[in-house]
Amino acid sequence: MAAVLTLAATVSLGRWQLSRAAQKEALQAEIDAQKNLPPIDQQAFLALDKATSALHRPVRLRGLWLAPHTVYLDNRQMHGVPGFYVLTPFAVEGSEQTVLVQRGWVQRNFNERAQLAPVDTPAGLVEVTGRIEPPPSHLLELGKAAPGAPAQPGAGSSPIRQNLDLEAFRAETGLPLRTDVSLQQAGPASEGLQRDWPAPALGVEKHYGYAFQWFGLATLVVFLYVWFQFIAPYRRARRLRRS
Incomplete structure (x- = not known):
């Protein structure tokens, strides 16, 4: 009974992991x-009530870079090299409407962290092509103030x-910034920036790995059951007959 229950549980968990992998694929x-x-053209983008419905779709916008509000997100990697993601609001x-554009990646200065590599930000009206993406992902941040705590002087x-955080950045800058999405600029390296954006980590391989472990455990249960219920008693009986 224990073997049957364990086998049913492990096979069920293995199949569940395969279904999760299929969903992510x-x-x-x-x-x-x-x-x-x-x-998507500019008018269609502006008409989107919820741009999250068009996530990952290309879009072409025309407007102005708001260079004084450029932000450098630290500890971001590209091809295994640490650096910054460069973000600039785009009117x-x-x-x-203003949308935050993830413009690309620039390598950090390993001798002087605060010395930022030059990034060319064209003045005047420009056209930007990119993909509609979620707001920039968050990394683990040590020593962050608790929610609702007063901001420290000079914070941000x-x-x-x-x-x-786009809501906090909107309040900080006073810009009419969209907080539901950002734009991830596409195209070859330019303006001192690289744009080999990593693909979203959906973890499909992880689910296949877990499924392999569960099915492996199910196989072990079957092997142990056959060994102790049939093979081991048979070997003992043979030894007794010989003796």
Whole structure:
């Protein structure tokens, strides 16, 4: 009975992990399909009540870079090299909307952390092509103040940040910033920035690994049951007959 229950549990858990992997593969296929769609034009983007419905889809916008509000997100890597993600608000032409653009990655100065590499920010009206993405991901931040605690003097004034909360950044800058999404600029390296953005880590391999472990445990249960219920008694009986 114990073997049957353990076998049923391990096989069920293995199948559940396979189903989770299939769900994430379907999600990855959906993301890839969104990326291959034609770019949304500016009017369609501005008309989106919830841009999250168009996540990962290309979009083409025209407007102005708000360079004084550029932020450098620290401890971001590209090809295993630590550096910064460079984020600049972008005022969309003909509207009161501003969207935060993840413009690219720049390597950090290993001798002087606060010395930032030059990034070219064109003045005047420019056209930006990118993908609609969630707000920048957050890294673990030690020593962060508890929610609701008063801000420390000068907090948020440095262009180098560990994380960036769009609601707080909107209040800090006074910009009409969209807080539901950001724009991840696409294209080859330019303006001193690289744009080999890492793919979303969905963890499909992790689920296959867990499934392998559960099915391996189920196989071990079957082997042990056969050994102790059939093979071991048979060997003992043979020894007794010989003696």
